[in-house]
Amino acid sequence: MKLLIRILTITAILSLFAGVGLGFAAVEEGTLVAQWGLNEDDDFKEAWDAKGDPMTAEGDIVQQVSDSPESWNRFWFNFNDGFYFHIFKPLAQGYSYIIPERPRGWVENFFTNLMYPVRFVNCLLQGKFESAGLETSKFIANTFIGLGGLGDVTEGRKVLREIPTDSEDFGQTLGAWGADNGTYLVWPFIGPSTARDSVGLVGDYFLTPATYINPWYASMAVKSYEKLNYISLRIGEYETLKEGALDPYVALKSAYLRMRAKKVSK
């Protein structure tokens, strides 16, 4: 979900490149139609999918994933939407009014660094030994030089050789092993997921250090704070996606499934 929102922003910014396009005032109606070449061919085929692979017969990822519990999903989608706008967003706005952006960035680095076990184990499970090694060196550097992970001292450093690190999680591992998404599922508070990614979330839960804080409500508080901090840095991103869509439920589902498919393929 975290990355999803970040990527949505990116897409939003990119769409801006597209969105600012096309002043229709400047276009004569004739040219527009000529440009489509409507009648000469009605070809809608794509040569490649979003990953850059040649199109397969199975079609688009979103068409492959069933949404059988749609009314359940829509119910929780609306619940999460309301929760975000009425509770989380005002809280995050208040929080970011008090705490400036930079310290909030440090908090985020801290939590990202803390999630190292999840990334490490899932790199290993997918046989990505070099990535696992790089995650480890990042973790050590950020923990000991970056004040316990508050600073990200490795970001933007020159590398001798590119080793991809892509915040692996157990859902991606299952995908890499060949598991299908299963049904699309929306969970309260967690948001969009699939049957496969839900199993992944359970696996990652046990690798998340904050899970082991006692008592349970302290653990919950830490995780909620992490989420609050995260949202405070990204207010407006979900709003943009929602505004631009005819049916925000469909747009969020589409974005989630596409983003996950790309991550699994990496």
Added chain:
Amino acid sequence: MKKIIAIPLLLVFLCAVPAYGGQPTQTLKVGLDELLTVLKDPQYATEEGVSDEHLEALRGVVFNFFDFGELTRRAVGKTWTTFTDDQRERLVKVFTKLLEKTYIRKLNTQFLEELNGFDGKSIQYLEEKVQGKLAMVNTKLKLTDKELAVDFKLISKQDKWWVYDIIGEGLTLLGIYKDDFRSALLKQTPDELIASLEQRIKDIEAGRADAQAQ
């Protein structure tokens, strides 16, 4: 005698082959460079979203390399063949306006300052694939401190390449709207689809007015 023929021929070949990348990459590079120039033009600096003049200038540039009609046509898919010319035109128009309304407000001074470290050199053109009249160009953007894999899909029309889709980390602009439109068109007629897009724009305008009042 042979030389006399060979030299002009060689010259023709040299001119025909672009120095760097293929035609799609060239088109994209020229387009993005121009777009960045206009985006960062200090004369349009503003605190409250984009000004009308800036918007007009941006449109002028983007329209040279981004094919909005193609994006809309593909987002609608096969149902497009049942649209009348008038419906097609109105849909493209209203869809463009929606994208402007949704994303344009991000264009303010703060956003542009973040873009300042971002210039033509921050875009790396990696790979280009061409198949018939379709092409895909992979790039790496360094918008902020993090690198992003961004791919562009292009289509060739009348000997010119046009961008019609932007893909950031697997999220495609076209793909998301394809899903959105497809699901809407299951329940709605083309005219209803256009009407609901118009309603969306009105909602955004109303929401924006509220935000300013606060």
